[in-house]
Amino acid sequence: MASKKAKSGHPLDSKTIDTHNKSDYRHWCKELGCTDRELAAAVRAVGGSGAAVREYVESHH
Helix, strand or coil, rough: CCCCCCCCCCCHHHCCCCCCCCHHHHHHHHHHHHCHHHHHHHHHCCCCCCHHHHHHHEEEE
């Protein structure tokens, strides 16, 4: 069964960002084209949802 994709259709958007996992954190920074501080601010603002963080970062770049 195929997993559900978030509104944007990107497969990572349905994932939760693990802020305690350095590898995961670096991956998301690279994926979103943001710094670690920008990612941290996005997670604080909207929570750990990949889709919400992507939307936040894109709207603040």
